[in-house]
Amino acid sequence: MARFFSKERPPTLTMQLFNLKCRMPSGIGRVKGNTLTWQCWMQPTPLSRIYLVEVRYSPGGAPQVFIHEPDLVALAGGRSLPHVYSQKPTRLCLYLPLSGEWSRMKLLSETIIPWTALWLFFFEDWLLGEKWNGGGHSPIPPDKASIEEAA
Amino acid sequence: MIVKPTPPPRNRYQVGNYLGSLLEMACQELELSDTARKRATDAYTAVGSFLDADPKLKLWQPQIYPQGSVALGTTVKPISSDEFDVDLVCHLVRGHPGLSQRGVKDAVGNRLREDANYNRMMKEYKRCWRLNYAEDARMHLDITPAVTDAELGGTRIQVTDKESKRWERSNPKGYVDWFDGFAKKPPQVKTLGYILNRKTFVEAAVEPLPEYPLMKDFLRRTVQLLKRHRSLHFEKRPDEAPISVILTTLAAKAYGSIGATTFDTEFDVIVAILARMPDHIKKPEMNNGEWEIPNETTVGENFAEKWNKDRRLPDAFSEWHKSALGDFRAIADAPDNETAQRLLSKVIGERAIGAVRNRITEITSKARNNRVLPVSSTGLVGAAGGTPVRPNTFFGH
Numbered sequence: 001m002a003r004f005f006s007k008e009r010p011p012t013l014t015m016q017l018f019n020l021k022c023r024m025p026s027g028i029g030r031v032k033g034n035t036l037t038w039q040c041w042m043q044p045t046p047l048s049r050i051y052l053v054e055v056r057y058s059p060g061g062a063p064q065v066f067i068h069e070p071d072l073v074a075l076a077g078g079r080s081l082p083h084v085y086s087q088k089p090t091r092l093c094l095y096l097p098l099s100g101e102w103s104r105m106k107l108l109s110e111t112i113i114p115w116t117a118l119w120l121f122f123f124e125d126w127l128l129g130e131k132w133n134g135g136g137h138s139p140i141p142p143d144k145a146s147i148e149e150a151a
Numbered sequence: 152m153i154v155k156p157t158p159p160p161r162n163r164y165q166v167g168n169y170l171g172s173l174l175e176m177a178c179q180e181l182e183l184s185d186t187a188r189k190r191a192t193d194a195y196t197a198v199g200s201f202l203d204a205d206p207k208l209k210l211w212q213p214q215i216y217p218q219g220s221v222a223l224g225t226t227v228k229p230i231s232s233d234e235f236d237v238d239l240v241c242h243l244v245r246g247h248p249g250l251s252q253r254g255v256k257d258a259v260g261n262r263l264r265e266d267a268n269y270n271r272m273m274k275e276y277k278r279c280w281r282l283n284y285a286e287d288a289r290m291h292l293d294i295t296p297a298v299t300d301a302e303l304g305g306t307r308i309q310v311t312d313k314e315s316k317r318w319e320r321s322n323p324k325g326y327v328d329w330f331d332g333f334a335k336k337p338p339q340v341k342t343l344g345y346i347l348n349r350k351t352f353v354e355a356a357v358e359p360l361p362e363y364p365l366m367k368d369f370l371r372r373t374v375q376l377l378k379r380h381r382s383l384h385f386e387k388r389p390d391e392a393p394i395s396v397i398l399t400t401l402a403a404k405a406y407g408s409i410g411a412t413t414f415d416t417e418f419d420v421i422v423a424i425l426a427r428m429p430d431h432i433k434k435p436e437m438n439n440g441e442w443e444i445p446n447e448t449t450v451g452e453n454f455a456e457k458w459n460k461d462r463r464l465p466d467a468f469s470e471w472h473k474s475a476l477g478d479f480r481a482i483a484d485a486p487d488n489e490t491a492q493r494l495l496s497k498v499i500g501e502r503a504i505g506a507v508r509n510r511i512t513e514i515t516s517k518a519r520n521n522r523v524l525p526v527s528s529t530g531l532v533g534a535a536g537g538t539p540v541r542p543n544t545f546f547g548h
Contacts, residue, residue: 023528023538024528024529024530025528026156026157026159026528026529027156028153028154028155028156029153030153037153039153039155039156040156040530041156041158041159041529041530042529042530043159043529043530043531044530044531044532045169045488045531045532045533046162046165046166046168046169046531047166047169047170047485047487047488047491047492048487048488049486049487049488050158050159051530052155052156053530082545083545083546083547084547085547093545093546093547094543094545094546095543095544095545095546096543096544096546097546099544101541101542101543101544102543110538110541111541111543113526113530114526114538114540114541115540115543116530117526117530117531117532117540118519118524118526118532118540118543119545120530120532121515121532122512122545124488124489125508125512127488127489128488128489128492128508129505129508132545133512133516134516134545135516135544135545136544136545136546136547137544137545137546137547
């Protein structure tokens with residue numbers, strides 16, 4: 001496709017919100033200052049409970065994804081939640097930083113949102129079984145943990 | 152903070168269809184595998200040729216063919232062992248009820264004893280000779296000697312019986328045709344059905360299924376599920392378990408009685424069949440003091456005959472029926488996946504539901520790796536019509 005600009009510009013927060021609303025009409029979001037906040041209910045399988053998801057995003061930082069309801073730590077019953085940045089509040093690790101999987105050029109609705117659904121799917125699978133079957137990267141050393149913020 | 156979005160209501164169509172796909176996969180897990188079926192066919196064909204090679208028996212024109220669940224296609228693995236029960240008829244086509252039933256049973260038995268292997272494997276039961284292949288093939292063949300029932304004609308036969316010491320009427324081939332008459336009619340459901348389409352929730356979205364399961368219709372699947380629940384329910388007291396032919400007959404009649412009713416989902420049809428099963432039992436107070444579930448394909452065969460001798464049996468049936476109906480209904484109302492899976496394990500067993508779960512995870516992962524896994528607007532993973540997920544790597548601790 002022909003491009004009229006030499007540099008592509010990242011989608012604005014308003015565009016991000018618009019696309020989220022198109023993808024998940026029942027979600028609610030707003031842009032205040034330099035921050036987009038989005039909340040929606042998600043259900044990874046028809047037999048699943050529903051999960052209240054919040055996405056917070058400020059350009060320049062990484063999108064942060066929380067599960068507010070129900071309390072996943074309580075559901076895990078003593079097991080440590082896999083693939084999270086923090087257990088409580090439960091903040092999910094959804095992509096490999098600096099890999100290009102996520103970048104500010106991309107839409108949250110096409111990346112972060114479906115990845116959250118996938119995370120919930122494998123979370124339930126993990127809850128029912130032993131293993132995390134969703135694949136992923138092994139834990140990173142604590143001194144490099146801040147690297148994800150740069151993505 | 153922003154205002155919390157309103158929680159979406161539970162979508163019972165999605166629940167019913169998803170359950171349909173889980174149960175379809177469970178049945179595939181539970182039935183006789185193609186290899187096991189082939190082994191059984193090879194084994195009974197060999198027995199058939201061996202009987203036919205005997206000059207005395209050959210005069211009576213012996214034919215060996217499957218009856219019961221193997222003939223119907225409603226096999227279910229036993230719970231505690233891996234051993235299949237393959238029911239066969241050894242029909243002496245030129246035989247007739249004028250022959251001594253003991254004589255016919257012995258003629259078949261004596262011939263089998265002439266083979267050292269069969270001799271070691273065989274044991275006599277009420278109506279049959281059992282050949283136990285437990286060591287290598289994990290199955291046993293139950294061979295019931297029979298003669299032609301010329302009086303009633305058609306495919307009807309009369310079989311030997313050690314206890315009653317007389318010929319008993321039966322019609323295994325006719326029963327399969329009778330069952331097929333009900334089974335060939337697909338149920339009327341409002342939404343795309345996974346059992347009928349032979350696709351799982353994920354597969355329906357991403358890929359066609361292999362051909363083999365297309366062989367199975369809705370009623371057969373239902374019968375398999377009911378039999379499985381029955382076996383699990385009576386695991387500790389198998390003597391009281393309602394026999395398979397009772398479940399099969401009642402399910403077929405119940406399915407027939409549904410007529411042109413349209414249901415929301417296939418799962419609802421299963422529950423409706425289950426709910427209507429007792430309507431087709433003739434109760435003593437209305438039937439000259441006798442429990443009766445007649446075999447409609449011959450005269451004088453009552454599948455519930457034992458209920459009249461053992462009072463525990465009709466009670467056990469009611470108890471099972473109540474429990475099965477409760478369990479099936481509860482699955483559709485389960486508040487979350489963990490509860491649903493626990494209830495499903497009551498219906499199809501812990502191991503089978505575990506295998507189904509693994510298969511779903513496998514299919515999902517495969518679709519994800521191929522970049523064709525759809526996610527819907529409510530976050531359903533693997534729902535037809537969703538947008539495919541882009542590659543990602545779950546990161547962190």
